[in-house]
Structures are given as C-alpha cells and as structure tokens.
Amino acid sequence: MRVAIAEFKQETNTFVPRPTTLDDFAAWHLWYGDDLIAGLQGTNSEIDGFLNVLGEAGIEPVPVLATFAMSGGRVTDDAYERLLDELTTGIAAAQPVDGVLLALHGAMVTESHDSADGRTLAAVRKLVGPEMPIVVSYDLHANLTLEMATNADALIGFKTSPHIDQRDTGERAARVMVKILKDGARPTMAFVKIPMVVPASTHMHHLPGPFKRLQDATRDLETGSVLSANAATVQPWLDIDEMGFATVVVTDNDRALASDLACSLANQAWAERHAFMEIDLAKxxxxxxxxxxxxxxxxxxxxxxxxxxxxxxxxxxxxxxxxxxxxxxxxxxxxxxxxxxxxxxxxxxxxxxxxxxxxxxxxxxxxxxxxxxxxxxxxxxxxxxxxxxxxxxxxxxxxxxxxxxxxxxxxxxxxxxxxxxxxxxxxxxxxxxxxxxxxxxxxxxxxxxxxxxxxxxxxxxxxxxxxxDHIVGLPWENVPRPLFPLDPETEFVCQPVVFGGGAVADGPRNG
Ligand SMILES: [Zn+2]
Structure with missing residues (x-):
C-alpha cells in the first residue's frame, strides 16, 4: 500500500495588508519529494508523525510537497495557485496510491478564497475521486469550513497551545488512515460551527482554564468507535465569512454518536465563552x-x-x-x-x-x-x-x-x-x-x-x-453576525453537519 503525504501551511491574518508571497513560503521551507523527508523526518512536525505511523503499518509514504510560510497577510493568488498546482500535479504523479495524508493549517486565506484549505481539499478530492480516503491534520487555530469537511474523510487537529503536539497530531491522523485502509473503518464526521471567537492568549493547555477543560474533554471522548474528537479554537484575526470556533468528531460509521459528541463539545465551548475572555494585559x-x-x-x-x-x-x-x-x-x-x-x-x-x-x-x-x-x-x-x-x-x-x-x-x-x-x-x-x-x-x-x-x-x-487581543475593537466588516463577543447577546443552537457512513449520507463524496 502507498499513501501520498504533503504539507501546505500558512496562517493568515486578514488585518495585515502585506500579502504572503511565494518567497515567504520558500523562506521557511519549500521541499519536493524525498527532500521533504530529509527536511522534516525527526522533527516535531505532522510529516514526521505521518512517516512514523505509515512505517509501522508497512505502508509506503509517497512524499509530494512540504511548504510552510510564516503567518502573514492573505496569500497571493499567484503563489497559492502555483503551489496548489504543484500539490495536485504531485499527487497525480504519485498514483497509484491508496490514500492522501495532508498537513494543512486550516486558516489560510488567499486574495480570492476565504477558505483556501477548503479549496485545496476540493481540488485534491476532484483529482482522486470520491472513494479515496483523504485524512487531514490541521492547526488548532484553523477556521474549519464546510468546504473542508465536505472534501475530507477526517479532520484531525492539534490539541495543545502552545503547540507541542505537531508530531502527535500527524500520528493520530495517520492512524485514522491506517484504520481505514487496513481495518475497513468507515469515517463518519460531524462538524459544528459555533458563533464565537476568543482571544488567542487564553488558548493554554498547560494551565487550568477553559481551554484545558475543553481539550481534556476531547481526549476523554477518543475511545471505542470514536476515531477522533477535536475543538478548533480558531485564531481571531480573520475578517471573513464562515469565521468561528468549531468542533469535529469522527467515528467509525456511527452518525448519531459523531453528531451527539460534536454537539456536546460545542455546548461546552459555548458555556465557557466568558471564561475565554479573561486576560490580564499590562502597558x-x-x-x-x-x-x-x-x-x-x-x-x-x-x-x-x-x-x-x-x-x-x-x-x-x-x-x-x-x-x-x-x-x-x-x-x-x-x-x-x-x-x-x-x-x-x-x-x-x-x-x-x-x-x-x-x-x-x-x-x-x-x-x-x-x-x-x-x-x-x-x-x-x-x-x-x-x-x-x-x-x-x-x-x-x-x-x-x-x-x-x-x-x-x-x-x-x-x-x-x-x-x-x-x-x-x-x-x-x-x-x-x-x-x-x-x-x-x-x-x-x-x-x-x-x-x-x-x-x-x-x-x-x-x-x-x-x-x-482586544478583538472587539478590530475593524470587522465581513464576519458572520451575530458573533460573540462582538455581539454579547449571541445565541447558539447546535446544528451538526454529518458526512460519511450509514445508508443515508450527506456530502458530494457520498453522492
Ligand atoms: Zn496555531
């Protein structure tokens, strides 16, 4: 068995006017083929996690591309389209493969696309067809979108902030891929958007608080047929449509369970919204x-x-x-x-x-x-x-x-x-x-x-x-309203969207 692996990461801050260019990707790293293994194997990266688990399972990794630009303004269309083309061309050249493992950030925005990662996944899905598993690792600060959930079989995120679980997240994503390929698991994913955005400074896993409670809860859920449970706290400098916190739970072919657990996490996050706003800053x-x-x-x-x-x-x-x-x-x-x-x-x-x-x-x-x-x-x-x-x-x-x-x-x-x-x-x-x-x-x-x-x-x-961190004072124009804390009286009713599994499934890849 063979699985194509790639990394394509940048976190966008739409309030920054300077665009992110191809030079910014090359400045950190832009590697193709075996060079990405030489560059990332042994580091605390998702790619290293992919390699570890695929290796243990006797599955051949087919390295395509790895690139990571420092966070910055919107990615230029020029840079994005070129890298997307290299990614899809590379995956096409890697065929035949049995699956695709992608390390994305989840909050990449280009000049023309607010969910660049959604567009990336749609392009890969179009290339490989509805049957091939696509499993994605993403950064905790991702702005997960319907387009991302529609085009991936499983979205598996970081649980730590500061981020120290890059390799671990890559391993968790690769384990889901192995379960699909070797054990016949049928990933069924429930996705919930929550109308809230909170200061990044309160995203701390190593101190008691709302973030730790929420991430601990995701870990507690990962037993039995639950392949993965995540809460993406989103970084707050994204003035775009579909902006907000999200939860995502992947089960092995249990739609009701995925849906219930994603809502349970979402309701917990919502109940903690005021605690997430407590920060202490000094001049x-x-x-x-x-x-x-x-x-x-x-x-x-x-x-x-x-x-x-x-x-x-x-x-x-x-x-x-x-x-x-x-x-x-x-x-x-x-x-x-x-x-x-x-x-x-x-x-x-x-x-x-x-x-x-x-x-x-x-x-x-x-x-x-x-x-x-x-x-x-x-x-x-x-x-x-x-x-x-x-x-x-x-x-x-x-x-x-x-x-x-x-x-x-x-x-x-x-x-x-x-x-x-x-x-x-x-x-x-x-x-x-x-x-x-x-x-x-x-x-x-x-x-x-x-x-x-x-x-x-x-x-x-x-x-x-x-x-x-004073997010209420940012010059918001495009985010969906009402949105907490911009609109303090915002209400939330959990509305999970479920993909995959079961006899009646939503989403184009099941059509
Ligand atoms: Zn992050």
Missing amino acids: PADAIRLALAEPDGPVVLADCADGTGAGSPGDATAVIAALLEANPNKPAYVFVRDEESAAASIAAGVGAEISLDIGGKIDNVFNKPVRVNGTVMFAGPASFRFGGEGYTGVEQDMGPSAVIRVGNVSILIVSTSVMTVDPELYRAVGLEPLEAQIVVVKSHIQFRAGYRDVAKKIILLDSPGMSS
Missing part, C-alpha cells in the same frame, strides 16, 4: 517596571499585538521605545524585523556606532519607526533551530541580521518574519536569554513552549499592533 512601561523589580530574570514580556505567529509583521516599535525610555539597569533583549536596518548595520560592521530609524515600516498603521543610536554587536546571516517542545528541530532562517546595543538594551534586527518563541532565536546572535532581566517575544502563546522552564515571570503586553 509596556508598567510591565518593564514590574520586570526590573523582580529579583531574578528573565522576565518574558509578550508583545502579543505584534505576534509574528499571529501574522503580524514583527516590526512594531512601542516596546523598543518603552525600553529605551526606561534605560534599564540590567540586560534587556528585544526583537524587530527591519530588512533596511539589518543591511545598514551589516554595511557599518561590528563595533560601529550607528544611527537608525528602526521598525514601523510594514506596520505603519499602529506603529512608527523609532530612532536608535547604538553600537553594532553582531552583523551577518543568522538562523536557528527550535530547541523547545514546539517545532523541535525545525529550522528558521532570519536572513541578514544584526544586534544593536543601546546601554543595556540589545535590539535583534532580522530581515524576515520568524517565530520569536524559542530562546535559540537570541542565542543564534550571541545573546543568552538566561543572562537577561527582560526578554521580549512577539507571541501570544507559543513562546510558553520555549520559555516555560526558563521564564521567572511572564507578562502579556497591551501594546498597539495588528494581532491585538
């Missing part, structure tokens, strides 16, 4: 004062509103300005993306005194460049491999980079958007987070995977940017 100047008062560092300040994993550009400057103003008496590290300033620093060279207008160039809506006079401490290309639990072993290229020091403030300047969630980011340019009093990350949650055992204290910042 940057207040947070810096609190951090400097701590006896030991590092204190991690999370600049959520410029979270690169949430699609923000990473060039917000409010926290840099506050640090320079505070002139801390202990080391503080902060990150900014600014290709021009990195190039100017490299041209000046290590040891040079330099004046730069840093950041505020892509996010010139909420932020503006800040004047920095400092010393170049590092200049050159840089990259790092994730060392924490999330994406472990996966590499990110920061491009031409520099460190500018102003007093005790070290500003890491990079040329391309990267996840700032792992201490290895700063270590790559000679800065040791364990020696700092303040470490700034541009992230809501994912940094907790890299810094959980390192941070003496964590403070979430209330700063201006394109991935703010």
Whole structure:
C-alpha cells in the first residue's frame, strides 16, 4: 500500500495588508519529494508523525510537497495557485496510491478564497475521486469550513497551545488512515460551527482554564468507535465569512454518536465563552517596571499585538521605545524585523556606532519607526533551530541580521518574519536569554513552549499592533453576525453537519 503525504501551511491574518508571497513560503521551507523527508523526518512536525505511523503499518509514504510560510497577510493568488498546482500535479504523479495524508493549517486565506484549505481539499478530492480516503491534520487555530469537511474523510487537529503536539497530531491522523485502509473503518464526521471567537492568549493547555477543560474533554471522548474528537479554537484575526470556533468528531460509521459528541463539545465551548475572555494585559512601561523589580530574570514580556505567529509583521516599535525610555539597569533583549536596518548595520560592521530609524515600516498603521543610536554587536546571516517542545528541530532562517546595543538594551534586527518563541532565536546572535532581566517575544502563546522552564515571570503586553487581543475593537466588516463577543447577546443552537457512513449520507463524496 502507498499513501501520498504533503504539507501546505500558512496562517493568515486578514488585518495585515502585506500579502504572503511565494518567497515567504520558500523562506521557511519549500521541499519536493524525498527532500521533504530529509527536511522534516525527526522533527516535531505532522510529516514526521505521518512517516512514523505509515512505517509501522508497512505502508509506503509517497512524499509530494512540504511548504510552510510564516503567518502573514492573505496569500497571493499567484503563489497559492502555483503551489496548489504543484500539490495536485504531485499527487497525480504519485498514483497509484491508496490514500492522501495532508498537513494543512486550516486558516489560510488567499486574495480570492476565504477558505483556501477548503479549496485545496476540493481540488485534491476532484483529482482522486470520491472513494479515496483523504485524512487531514490541521492547526488548532484553523477556521474549519464546510468546504473542508465536505472534501475530507477526517479532520484531525492539534490539541495543545502552545503547540507541542505537531508530531502527535500527524500520528493520530495517520492512524485514522491506517484504520481505514487496513481495518475497513468507515469515517463518519460531524462538524459544528459555533458563533464565537476568543482571544488567542487564553488558548493554554498547560494551565487550568477553559481551554484545558475543553481539550481534556476531547481526549476523554477518543475511545471505542470514536476515531477522533477535536475543538478548533480558531485564531481571531480573520475578517471573513464562515469565521468561528468549531468542533469535529469522527467515528467509525456511527452518525448519531459523531453528531451527539460534536454537539456536546460545542455546548461546552459555548458555556465557557466568558471564561475565554479573561486576560490580564499590562502597558509596556508598567510591565518593564514590574520586570526590573523582580529579583531574578528573565522576565518574558509578550508583545502579543505584534505576534509574528499571529501574522503580524514583527516590526512594531512601542516596546523598543518603552525600553529605551526606561534605560534599564540590567540586560534587556528585544526583537524587530527591519530588512533596511539589518543591511545598514551589516554595511557599518561590528563595533560601529550607528544611527537608525528602526521598525514601523510594514506596520505603519499602529506603529512608527523609532530612532536608535547604538553600537553594532553582531552583523551577518543568522538562523536557528527550535530547541523547545514546539517545532523541535525545525529550522528558521532570519536572513541578514544584526544586534544593536543601546546601554543595556540589545535590539535583534532580522530581515524576515520568524517565530520569536524559542530562546535559540537570541542565542543564534550571541545573546543568552538566561543572562537577561527582560526578554521580549512577539507571541501570544507559543513562546510558553520555549520559555516555560526558563521564564521567572511572564507578562502579556497591551501594546498597539495588528494581532491585538482586544478583538472587539478590530475593524470587522465581513464576519458572520451575530458573533460573540462582538455581539454579547449571541445565541447558539447546535446544528451538526454529518458526512460519511450509514445508508443515508450527506456530502458530494457520498453522492
Ligand atoms: Zn496555531
């Protein structure tokens, strides 16, 4: 037996004007055929999970394509259509296969398609026909859509946030594929949309709270004929139709059970909606004062509103300005993306005194460049491999980079958007987070995977940017209304849509 495997991932933030291009996919990774196995085997990735389980089952994986762009604005039609064409052409060339395993994000939006992942699955379904199993892994922050559910046999999502179960999710998806191919399981999927969206900062599996309760409940359901149960909490920066939380339960040919359990999870999520809104944010100047008062560092300040994993550009400057103003008496590290300033620093060279207008160039809506006079401490290309639990072993290229020091403030300047969630980011340019009093990350949650055992204290910042936690204040135009919390009086009645199994089945692949 043979199963085609592929990854095609990007998380879109529709509030970010800069589009995501083919270069952004290539900047992280874009591999074909055996190169994707060389690149991802042994890393904490869904592809590694696919490989593990297919290998154990004696099924040959046929690698097609793996690409992952950093979160950002809508993907250009040009980039998306080209990659979709490469994906479908690759799956066609891989025939004959017995199934298709896809690692998608689930919140990719293009210039022309609000559910790009739905369109991807529709294209793959059209290619392989109604009978071939298509099993999909997706990120917890996916915006699951009817088009996705219609065209996949099973949608299997992350359960952790910060995400540390990439490999595990790939393994769970591949196990469902093996059950279909070897045991004759008939995946029957119930899908429920819930009219709510909640701040990403409350998506935490490792602390008590609504998120942990909900994800624990999904695990408890996965016994007997329940192949998979998931709650996709959706990331909140998607101003599109069909936006919202979702639950999805896959059983082996039991429509009533799938439907009941998907509603039970959906009702639980809905009952927790107010608990999901409870977050505690501090203004940057207040947070810096609190951090400097701590006896030991590092204190991690999370600049959520410029979270690169949430699609923000990473060039917000409010926290840099506050640090320079505070002139801390202990080391503080902060990150900014600014290709021009990195190039100017490299041209000046290590040891040079330099004046730069840093950041505020892509996010010139909420932020503006800040004047920095400092010393170049590092200049050159840089990259790092994730060392924490999330994406472990996966590499990110920061491009031409520099460190500018102003007093005790070290500003890491990079040329391309990267996840700032792992201490290895700063270590790559000679800065040791364990020696700092303040470490700034541009992230809501994912940094907790890299810094959980390192941070003496964590403070979430209330700063201006394109991935703010103040979701009610975002410039919404297209989301379905009513939607909680935009419309506090929104009501919810569970209406599951069920696919597959049984004598009377919905959905085109059963037609
Ligand atoms: Zn996510």
